[in-house]
Amino acid sequence: MRADTLSINSEFDLKNVLDKLYEMSLHNKALTGLLELIMNKEVIVTAIHNIKANKGSKTKGIDHKTINDFLQMDYEELIQLIQRKIKSYKPLPVKRTYIPKGNSGKMRPLGIPTVLDRIIQESFRIILEPILEAKFFKHSYGFRPYREVGHALGRIHNIVKWKMYYCIEGDFKGYFDNINHRLLLKKLWKLGITDKRVISIIKSMLKAGIIDGSTFSKSSIGTPQGGILSPLLANAYLHTFDKTIETAYEKPFNSDQYSGRGNAHRSLRSLGFPQIYLVRYADDWVIFCKTEHQAKRRLKWLRSLFRSKFKLELSEEKTVITDIRQSPMKFLGFCIKAEPPLPINGRKVYLNHLVAKIYPNPDKVKDQIRNISKEIAMLPTIQGIDNKMAHIENINAKIVGIGEYWSKGLCKKTFNRIDNVIHNRCYFTWKKTFKSNYRKFLIPLNELTNRPNRHSNFTMESWAIVSARNGMRVGITKVKITPSNWCRPFDPEMTPYSPKGRKVYASKTRKISPLARPPLYNFDIAERIKFNKDRKYNFEFYMNREYAFNRDKGKCRVCGDSLWHNRMECHHIVPNLHLGEVNKVSNLAWMCGDCHTNYIHGYKVPINPKIKKKVQYFLNRLVEQK
Numbered sequence: 001m002r003a004d005t006l007s008i009n010s011e012f013d014l015k016n017v018l019d020k021l022y023e024m025s026l027h028n029k030a031l032t033g034l035l036e037l038i039m040n041k042e043v044i045v046t047a048i049h050n051i052k053a054n055k056g057s058k059t060k061g062i063d064h065k066t067i068n069d070f071l072q073m074d075y076e077e078l079i080q081l082i083q084r085k086i087k088s089y090k091p092l093p094v095k096r097t098y099i100p101k102g103n104s105g106k107m108r109p110l111g112i113p114t115v116l117d118r119i120i121q122e123s124f125r126i127i128l129e130p131i132l133e134a135k136f137f138k139h140s141y142g143f144r145p146y147r148e149v150g151h152a153l154g155r156i157h158n159i160v161k162w163k164m165y166y167c168i169e170g171d172f173k174g175y176f177d178n179i180n181h182r183l184l185l186k187k188l189w190k191l192g193i194t195d196k197r198v199i200s201i202i203k204s205m206l207k208a209g210i211i212d213g214s215t216f217s218k219s220s221i222g223t224p225q226g227g228i229l230s231p232l233l234a235n236a237y238l239h240t241f242d243k244t245i246e247t248a249y250e251k252p253f254n255s256d257q258y259s260g261r262g263n264a265h266r267s268l269r270s271l272g273f274p275q276i277y278l279v280r281y282a283d284d285w286v287i288f289c290k291t292e293h294q295a296k297r298r299l300k301w302l303r304s305l306f307r308s309k310f311k312l313e314l315s316e317e318k319t320v321i322t323d324i325r326q327s328p329m330k331f332l333g334f335c336i337k338a339e340p341p342l343p344i345n346g347r348k349v350y351l352n353h354l355v356a357k358i359y360p361n362p363d364k365v366k367d368q369i370r371n372i373s374k375e376i377a378m379l380p381t382i383q384g385i386d387n388k389m390a391h392i393e394n395i396n397a398k399i400v401g402i403g404e405y406w407s408k409g410l411c412k413k414t415f416n417r418i419d420n421v422i423h424n425r426c427y428f429t430w431k432k433t434f435k436s437n438y439r440k441f442l443i444p445l446n447e448l449t450n451r452p453n454r455h456s457n458f459t460m461e462s463w464a465i466v467s468a469r470n471g472m473r474v475g476i477t478k479v480k481i482t483p484s485n486w487c488r489p490f491d492p493e494m495t496p497y498s499p500k501g502r503k504v505y506a507s508k509t510r511k512i513s514p515l516a517r518p519p520l521y522n523f524d525i526a527e528r529i530k531f532n533k534d535r536k537y538n539f540e541f542y543m544n545r546e547y548a549f550n551r552d553k554g555k556c557r558v559c560g561d562s563l564w565h566n567r568m569e570c571h572h573i574v575p576n577l578h579l580g581e582v583n584k585v586s587n588l589a590w591m592c593g594d595c596h597t598n599y600i601h602g603y604k605v606p607i608n609p610k611i612k613k614k615v616q617y618f619l620n621r622l623v624e625q626k
Contacts, residue, residue, distance in 0.1 A: 002033035008040045011546075018130045022497035025134035025192050034195040038123050039083050045543055047122035048078075051115065061114030062095045062211050070115060071540035072579050078539045082119060089201045091117045093209040093216060094224045109177075111210065111224025121205065121228035128193060129232060130497040135191050136235060137242030138492040142282030143231030146505055149332050150408040151490035152281045153358055156288075156336060158489055159277050160356035164288035165325050165338050166295040168302070171318035175283035176234060177222040180311040181206045184223075184237050191236060205229065221311075234282060240309065245278040245287065279331075286331055295321045325354065333364045334409050358409040358487065365414055368402050373425045376476070380433045385467045389474040392465060393450060396477045400454075403482030415480040426463035426476055441466060448475040455481075536572070540583040545570040548588040558595035558614050567593030571600060574624045589618070 006017045017037065024031060037043060048070070051057050057067040070078055092114050098107035113121065129145070136144065141152040172178070184206070185199055193199060210217050210224070223230040252264055252273075269275070276298065277288045287302075289295040299321060306312040322328075328335035338354040375395050382388050399422070406414055430438040443464045445455040449472045464475030491508065495501030505511070548570065554563050557571075571589045572582060581587065591600065598604045599615045600622070606612045 002031075005033070006037065008037065008042045011042060011046060014040075014042050014046060014126075018126070018497050019499070021127070022130035022134045022495070025131040029192070030194040031131060031192055032195045034127055034193070035086070035197045035201075037127050038198070039086055041079055043123050043126055044079055044082050044119070047119050047126060048539075049543055049547075050122050050126075051118050056112075057115070059112055060095075061112050061117070062092055063114045063116075065115050067115050068580055070119070071543075071583075072538045075539045075542045082116070082123075085116060086120055086123075086201070089120070089204055091120075091205055091208040093211045094219075094227065096210050096212040096224075108225070110226035111230075113208075113224070113227055117205075117208075118228050124198070124202070125229055125232055128198075131192050132232060132236055132239075133495060133497060136239060137246055137278075137280070138490075139246075139278060140235060140238075140242055140280045141490065142280065142284070143235060145496045146494045146501075147490060149281065149405070150485065150487040152279050152332065153334060153336075153408055153487035154489040155279050156286070156331070157356045157358065157487060159279070159288050160324070160336075160338050161353055162275075163353050164275065164277060164290060165323055165354070166289045166292050167322050167324060167329050168287040168289070168295055168299050169318070169320050169322060169329050169331065170285045170287065170302070171315040172283050172306075173313045173315050174222075175312065176225040176230065178312055179223050179234065179237050180221055183311065184233060187236055187239060188233075191239065202229070202233075231282070237310070238280065238283075241305070242278065242280060244305070245276060249273055249276045250278075281332055284332060286329065292321065292323065324356075330361060333361050333405070334358050335361050360406045360409055360411060360414045365406075365418065368398075369418055369421050372398060372402075372422060376422065376425045376429050379429055385465060385469075388465050389450075389467070389472065392474050392476060396451065399477050399479050400482070403479040404485070407482050407485040408487045411484065412480075415482065418479045422476065422479075423463075430463050443473055443475055445475070445478065445481070448473050450474045451477060536575070536579070536582060538579070538583065541570075541588075544583055544585045545588055545590075548585050549590050551585065552590045555590075556592040556595055557589040558591050558599060558618070559611055561592055563590055563592060569593055569596045571596055571618070573618065573621045575622065576624065 006020060008014050008017050021031065048067075052067050052071065060066055073081070094111035094113050097110050097112060099110055100107060133144070139152075139155055141147040141149070141155075181203065185203060188199060188202065205227075206223060207219055209219050223233050249265070249268060252268060265275075274294045275290045276294070279286050279288075287295075287298060289298060299319070303314055306314060324336060324338045328337040330336075335358075337357045339357045340348075341351060341355045372395060375391070375398070379388055379391060382391050399418075402418070403411075403415065427438075430441055434441060441464050442461045443466075445458040445460055445462050448455050448462070448464055454477060458478070458481050460478060460481075462475045462478060464473045466473050491504060493501055494505045494508065496505070549563075555561065556563060556566070556568075569591055571591050573587050573589055575582065577587060595611075595615075599606055599611075600618055603619075606615055
């Protein structure tokens with residue numbers, strides 16, 4: 001089917017088209033005409049917004065440009081630039097950089113494409129993801145929407161209940177660096193990406209080359225770790241592996257011949273087929289088998305499979321078979337061991353099977369504690385109260401992140417240990433900084449100014465910095481106050497690419513999907529964008545005014561009337577800011593034409609006191625300087 005027959009004129013249309021692509025892919029329909037969808041204006045605008053929201057949008061590629069260089073262009077100029085770039089696509093080489101790989105002393109390579117290439121890659125990802133998501137293995141959890149580490153752990157917890165105690169812990173030698181381009185493109189074609197132009201452009205992306213310092217090297221294999229498309233392509237590359245393991249037992253080819261999955265499994269077992277289950281998170285995977293003999297046979301077969309069919313090698317040292325009743329397996333930073341269930345209310349629980357005890361890996365925790373301790377020890381060297389407070393908030397962000405991650409397992413003892421070490425490190429740091437007065441900076445959490453939603457219900461004491469100028473108390477948070485978020489199995493019906501999937505996600509997570517951006521086109525704005533001289537009405541203004549409209553719920557910020565049936569105008573609250581700030585969503589306000597013209601710029605005085613107060617607020621902001 002030709003996908004270019006689908007029309008996209010707004011973000012709402014885009015969501016419907018992605019749903020349609022997902023549905024067609026579920027029914028194994030080959031899709032052509034994808035490039036026209038990728039070059040659609042709404043797709044490009046959405047891609048730019050996604051890149052802009054990413055923390056790495058300020059990171060420069062080899063062209064030394066950031067996202068702001070493009071946001072300040074005219075709307076049509078930027079759209080046409082990206083469309084021309086896609087039609088004759090020649091990506092610039094990827095800038096290689098390195099980040100520490102834990103505390104092992106090793107460095108992990110990352111690839112940084114130029115911002116323009118990132119926007120194009122994101123446009124491709126938006127269209128290709130629903131097609132591939134419809135085909136992917138349901139127990140693959142890495143780099144996929146609505147899925148997280150906790151879901152993979154929840155699946156393992158269920159598998160252990162079925163008395164599956166022998167596991168193969170898999171690890172590839174440099175997975176992302178060794179993906180074979182030819183095999184990858186063939187796999188994409190088989191997954192339904194049958195637009196030859198799209199396949200050709202992806203091939204160009206893969207072969208863009210790498211700039212490492214001043215050295216250029218060709219990229220004949222591998223995908224750049226850090227690229228926008230790399231996670232999606234990495235999952236597509238291992239799709240055949242997923243399906244091979246799945247059809248061996250979990251979902252056999254002939255399962256439709258039986259009235260239920262359980263009957264199919266019983267039949268397979270009676271015929272001598274061994275039970276086998278796969279859980280994968282990106283390039284980390286684990287296979288559960290019933291016996292050690294089965295695990296050894298399966299591992300031998302896997303080494304041959306990956307070498308011949310995927311051109312990949314398994315690490316001899318890290319790919320091991322573990323009996324989790326005897327020693328824990330390690331997966332995604334957690335240790336997992338099969339043990340009797342813990343007592344409930346002091347009473348033993350008698351089951352005919354063991355349960356998975358999932359707890360943080362002590363070695364990983366030790367590395368994190370060491371890093372936070374170093375950050376705390378730096379406080380005395382930082383000049384100025386405000387800078388010290390900012391540094392404390394950076395430390396808190398890391399502590400909260402650690403707590404959120406480990407909260408998916410048995411974490412109480414780990415959290416107490418982390419808090420004790422941090423408290424002792426703070427004790428010596430505050431003592432060194434404030435000498436004999438250090439104890440007055442030990443303040444209850446509920447009296448701290450920072451993170452009130454997190455601290456308001458806790459009276460335990462923590463170390464803080466106090467500002468005499470404004471009375472602020474910014475302190476170190478406690479990881480133990482992070483609520484437990486025990487891993488839960490993933491519901492395969494949850495997907496962002498169907499109305500039912502989004503509804504299931506909202507009911508389980510209690511999260512509401514963001515509103516689609518309304519298509520707010522009118523001649524007045526178009527003419528200002530086309531002919532403006534001060535460049536205030538640039539691409540960023542065009543994009544962010546739609547999000548401001550959703551934030552204001554389609555109502556005038558002055559009188560509160562609905563804007564859908566009135567002349568509406570988007571107002572710059574502080575118009576004198578520089579181009580990098582003037583068009584941020586927080587600086588835009590929607591008003592009806594009468595309020596904007598008469599009260600804000602006409603200086604008429606409204607009679608209604610509530611409206612008068614709002615008008616005065618906007619008038620005061622109107623004269624503010626940067």
